[in-house]
Amino acid sequence: MDKEQELEWLEAQKIVISKDLVAAAKQQLQFLETIDRNRCLYEGSVLHRAIYRYKTYWLPLVAKYNNSQDLEGPLVVPLDCEWVWHCHRLNPIQYKSDCEKFYGRILDNCNVLSTVRGTCKKQTEEIWSRLYPGEPFELDMSNCFPESIPEKILKDSEGIKYDLVSAVKRQSPFFYQVSRPSMQSDIFLEQALARYKGFLHLIKRNKERSIRRFCVPTYDVDLMWHSHQLHPVSYCKDMVEALGKVLEHDDVDSDRTKGQKLDVGFSETTKQWEETFGLRYWRAGAMYRGSAPRALIVTPYTSKYISKEVVPPNDYQEVIQIPKAKYVEVFLEIVGLRNIPAGHRGSFFVFFSKKQPDNFFNARRRLNIFSESGEKHVAAFQCEPTGELFFELMSHSGSNLLISRTAKIMGTTSMSLRDLLDPASGLSLDTWFELATVSGTHSKPISMHIAVSLTVPVTAPHVLHMIHSRPCSMSSCFFPLPGRVQHAKNWTCVVDEAGNDIINIQMRDSRKLEAINNCCSMKEVIGIVGSGGSYVLAESVGTKWSLMDSHWSFVLQRTSSEGDHLFELKGNRMVKLFSGRKLEYEPKCCERKASERDFLTAVEFSLEDPYGKAVAMINLKSGIVKVNEEWFVLPGIILAFVLSDIFRKAGYDSFLASGENIKGVTVLSEDVDGCNEGGGMEQKTGIVKEVQVDEAQKSSTVVPEKGGACGGCGSGCGGCGGGSGYAGTVNEVKVEAQKTNMAVPENGGACGGCGSGCGGCGGGSGYAGTVNEVQVEAQKTNTAVPENGGACGGCGSGCGGCGGGSGYLTKSGGCGGGSKNVSKNGGCGGCGGCGGDSSDKLAQK
Structure with missing residues (x-):
């Protein structure tokens, strides 16, 4: 300045x-x-009752006793009355007018304490009981109804006319x-x-x-x-x-x-x-940070659990060690320049970066200068509160398309983030910096006006990536999508943002539980850490999973309670899992392209957070787990791993349909022996005369009939995956809502394919058969209806390998992002692989 x-x-x-x-x-x-935590005070009958109590009881009590010499200490205001009083005072002119009209002076809070400060309320309760013997001091917020408010109070022309309901809504x-x-x-x-x-x-x-x-x-x-x-x-x-x-x-x-x-x-x-x-x-x-996220539930969850420090069993104290990182939010503006060399031609802009890039900010970004552009440009980003911000003043001339070629550095400067966090800085800096020139000398050094502001450092959430440890033809990949098969003998490696190994986990049959329960479907999750220690992280008993030596448990049944959550994770805290991104993870407008079905949000409910606090988000598609709370890191990893296994067995869409099978469609919950090493994911035969799907959007719906054996390679991460092979007949299929990837084969021989591999072959489908009639009455995507074919199949949808191809009416399927019709072989393509060709020409190997 x-x-x-x-x-x-x-x-x-x-x-x-x-x-x-x-x-x-x-x-x-x-x-x-x-x-x-008491949102019933925001609207409805509880708010109306609170307004009534505030006007009828609290204000007269304050007017009578606030300045009384008989009081031994301050008054304590009931919570509901304090909220209405709070909103009334935030219109200071109206509040002053109302108080002077009815009480002759402004009613102050100089000798009143909030009930949330934990002070003794005995004196105030005694006064209240003496003045209002029929009205309790504390409002029972769970038992307020509109009819409990006297009608004459709502219509009283002599009372305060200020619209307190609207005032509360605004605040x-x-x-x-x-x-x-x-x-x-x-x-x-x-x-x-x-x-x-x-x-x-x-x-x-x-x-x-x-x-x-x-x-x-x-x-x-x-x-x-x-x-x-x-x-x-x-x-x-x-x-x-x-x-x-x-x-x-x-x-x-x-x-x-x-x-x-x-x-x-x-x-x-x-x-x-x-x-x-x-x-x-x-x-x-x-x-302004945008609108508040939508609430998950309307009424508070009455949980007996109170958030507190969780002490896991001794065996799990040191299972995983993840470095804690902190970050700050940064606002940055380049305000102006001075002492530009005489005769200089061209325009200016600034590149800024960190001298030591971190996990939050590792880019070199461009920012226009206010004095040059005439428009305010403020960069907002997150970074670790260490190191230095580095600035390069760039000069360029000519077309904007050639900026990268014609721009040259005029000077540089830097600032320490640690210095900005010094209390003397006030978390901001708004001043001129002299630039160190790259070449040439000037009578006065070029100066740049930089304004920067920081938030206080906060602990960053842990961001963990689940990566299949088995080497593949092209590269490793993220955890497989739900609804597809993972090789039971493979390990999944969990790494942090810096790529450090955290833990390796595996799902396997539990012989111990088989012997106890005489059942062949018992599972356990094994974890191995860098030190070589091996732990049984979770075990299944029927539909119930026990985590960390019964420290946590959940049941594989979707509940139907309010909030539409999928699971409850129970321990000494209560955590519910919801489909999609919720609360603080709720996507902004620019993020809504991602499918919400790929996400689960873990929400903790307690007396401290009766409406829920997001503790983690699981991205089932990419295998990324974001954990806000330290105590939830290991349970979050186990949940992400186990739930992916659940969804690929039950079928994601079927599970979301209240855990019930879609009408007429069988959903298998068991692996088929040998399906992982080139065998089929599923083997089905049967007859379906008519299938009507009345529910909302369904994906990957399969209706086979009358077939021989069929199958493919399923959901391999690093190999072949996710394919389906079917043979059979279907007399009639009616689909009355949006469907995706509908495959309806009939009268075929054996068929199959490699599918959904990440790094290998993926996502292909092979079908053979005929369809008598298919009625599709709404939007359909990728509907495949082959007829009278021989053996067929394909490799598809791979990320990093071969992907996305389909081969129909062919001798063999294809690898890759295109379709090959009437050909001997498919084509190469996909993401990170070869090609993506979609030519219909006859192809050779």
Whole structure:
């Protein structure tokens, strides 16, 4: 900032705030967190009852006793009344007017404590019982009904007319915006207080200059503003002294669409702030973070479990060791340049990177310069809070298409991330840097104005990759897709983001359990760590799985309770698994291309989080497991491994259909002996006269009849996989909803194929037969209906190897991303392999 801007900032900091807003902000966040665990107070009958109690009981009690000399200590406000009082005070002008109208003065909270602070409520309860003998002090939030609110209270023309229901609705989303780790940091909050004073200073300047401007705060400023308003007497006094009036808090507008009041106001506030103070208005950790994720359940889960430190059995204490990493969020803007050499021609931009790339940020990214482009460009990224950010000033001329060839480095500079985390920095820097020139000398060094802001470091989630350990023809690959077969003798290696081996796991038959249960389908999961130690991580007993010596357990049955979760994982915590990406993993608009059926979200429910807290996300397609909580790392790995095995047996779509078989379609849950080494994944014969599928979208539906043996190589990761071979007849198939990959063969001989291999052959299908009639009444994809064929098959859909091909009415199938019709052999293609040709010409080997 220049001298004038520095004086403006110093003048802003002279504004007097008579309350400790840093402490008040922390108390407010604690209170809002408690309210968020009682979301029945956001709407409905509980909210109406709370408003009634607030107006009828709490305000009169405060008016009578708040300044009483008879009190031995502060009053304690009931939680429901405190929430309504909170929202009422956040319209300071309306609150002041209501209090003065009905009680002759502003009712303050100077001698009132929040119930969430754990203070003694005995004195207040005694006063409450004496004044209101028929009304309990604590509201039973599980037993409130609309009819319990006296109708005359709702229509009372003499009462407070301010729409408190709407006020609560407007304030309910606020907690999500401020529930970030930085908001708990003293360094961050001290800077927020200074910025709040700067915000008030802008409003003061506008008033002095008769400028009508809708000033919009960032969320760190807004947190301080709310904290100030919650002390109504102090707020009114401080505002009158600073601005000459009580500042209104307009929270009615929520439309952030470009060109609307909120968007225009924020743009104008940003411009005025930066012109007045020479500092950036944006701040990492303080900006709008989008709408809150959708809730999983409507009513809170009444769990007996309270989140606490989980101590696993001694044998599992040291099973896996994963380095803990931290990251920060960074906002970066290149504001301007000065001392450009005379006679220089061309435009400028900046490359920025880290001198020591890390797992979060290892790129070299381009950023335009505000003074050059005339548009604000702010880069947002995550990185480890170590090392240095490195900047290269680039000059280029000519067409944008030739930038990479014509650009040259004019100078470089760097900044230490560790220095930015020093408390003295306030987690931000907004200043000029002299550049070290690459060549030539200048009378004055080129300088670049760089603005950067950080959040406080937080522990990063563990990101684990499940990779098949068996070598394959091209390369290794991620864990196989659900619905396909994994070789029982292969190991799966789990590695972290840096590629370090964490553990190797394997599914195998449990002879011990077979002997006990006299059953041939018992399984166990074995884990081997780098030290050579071997552990039985999980065992199945019937439909029940026991993890880590019965420390956790879950049953292979989809539940039908609210929230539509698939499994419950039980231990000394309660974890439910939901299909798709939920809560904090909920995809943004730009991420919705991925199929939600590929994901599972593990959500913990407890007294602390009755609406659920996401602890992990499992990507069944790529084999990636993201774990937020340290205690869930090993259970998360085991779950990802076991559930993939479950889905490939039961069929993913069939399982999602409430765990029941699709009508008329048999789903096998057992492996077929010998299916993994070139044998078929499944062998089926049977007769189906008519099949009607009335449910929603189904995938890979197979309806065979009257056939000989058929099969293929299934779901191999590193080999052949996922193929299906069928022979039979189908008289009629009616499909009344969207279907994918429908294969309906008839009257054929043996057929088969290699499928879905990752790194090898994959995804192909081979069919032979006839179909009398197929009625498809909605959108279909990749429907294959062959007739009267001989043996056929194909290799397909491989990633890193041969993929995606299909061969029909052929002697042999093909490898690769194309279709070969009426040919001897298929073609090569796929992802990472050869070709991708889709020619129909006759092919030779």
